[in-house]
Amino acid sequence: MSAVLISAEDLRERLASGGSPVRLLDVRWALGDPDGPQHYLDGHIPGAVFVDMETELAAPASPAKGRHPMPEVAHLQKCARSWGIRGGDAVVVYDATGGMAAARAWWLLKWAGVQDVSILDGGLPAWERAGGKVIAGEEPDPEAGDVVLTPGNMPVIDADAAAGWQGLLLDARAGERYRGEVEPIDPRAGHIPGAVSAPTAENLTADGYFKTADELRSRFEGFGTGPVAVYCGSGVTAAHQVAALAAAGIEASLYPGSWSQWSNDPKRPVATGSEPA
Template sequence: MLIKAEDLASIIHSGTAPVPKVLDVRWHLGMVNARKNYDDGHIPLSVFVDLDRDLSGRPAMVGARHPLPEPEVWAETLRSWGLDNDSHVVVYDESGGTVAARAWWMLRWAGLRSVRILDGGWQEWTRLHLPVAVGPGNPVWPGTFQFVGPSMPVVDADGVAGCSGDGKSLLDARVQGRYTGKEGAQIDRRLGHIPGAKNMPALDLVSDDWTLRPPEEIRSVLAARGVQSPEDAANTAAYCGSGVNASFLVFAMEYAGLPGASLYPGSFSEWGADLSRPVEAGA
């Protein structure tokens, strides 16, 4: 599920088959020009991915900020990146994998099986002084990908309403201040969290060097939130503000041997926009 920077560099340099398609998913909330990051420097042969445009359907006037695209629209995007159904893919970001995981989840959702995240991301690549390309990137020959999903568990707002208690868990991947509604800018229509959710900040599973924490540490952190076994994981749903960092919780859980968690793609941006749904504030 992870690949080391030096291993990816070796594969790209040697051309050893299969050379993976590399997707650059560097993005953060409020970013104005993600393309400039890519043009200024990126992993050779990587394809620029715009999270707002490519990893999201068109948001409604009020509702989810990053809704899932329609399957055929998503399949066309994958074809434009040169992907086939048997492609091997590596995704990277500069956020410890917490953003790249959105691409990982969506690729898996569409039916791709060989998808890995670059451990340590862009920071690790540049720390090791590995080759960097600049400019708009190379032309891509269109692929033949066909959507064969959905292959990842998804839950909607109505399903989330029953995802706490009776052996079920609901995890909120946002930073604590946004979970409590006490700190940070008001990004969504309301402040706080979905009732019954436990705060599990995605970045708590990332080490200081931006690599993913070891599986045993991830399991320990999740156990404190009541997720201790694969059965617990299968009864867990994850959300965040718009379905990005929550994808990382799903990834980290699977990496740690706790697969099967569901993603709530609409997340709090969708939940909070519906004024008929309750919201809690505080810890």
């Protein structure tokens, strides 16, 4: 079992050692920024494969399932093999936004049974600070992998489970969206009744690194007790929250449909304001 995070320095050493291969996945994506492929072409870690959030790490969006539904495992396996992943490979995922997008690939691969998956702490900026090389342009297509994926290796909940969650339900979106002050993309503003506001951005330092395990543990313990589940807007940044919780030694379930599914169902109640209820 791998650590959740790998530092840029440790990744450089691992790549330079000439040992077992490390598959590098570039997962640059952000809401409102469709230019991930161009960012990759402008500069990426040598050997990295670009991974597309919308077509490879999610099924097609729908009001019933949300903006980034989980892909079918057969589709994910086809994509993982196209990235060159073989059984037993180590995989490192990165982006340039503190792991906010890369964590989706981390979570999905862990869910699908890949054991050795880590997030590059600090992403591409940390790699460059550590003196890592960055190259522009296309990469040769990797040799096809043979990884066999099996679903169900990370805990998942659905809307009904979120509605009746007996424990700590964390809303990983920005505080103003939780409170219902703004809603830039989904049909209703507010949060799931009973959820606690825990913005994902607060898992990170000002430089885009994950806070220490002790700092994260203290943060999450301050929200309450009991089994933990997490949602966000569409199940992407919630994966970052699950990763931060895992780094702190806390297991958490993910609600993949998240607010984009919940808010599209008129039967689901909505709370507003700073309090959970």
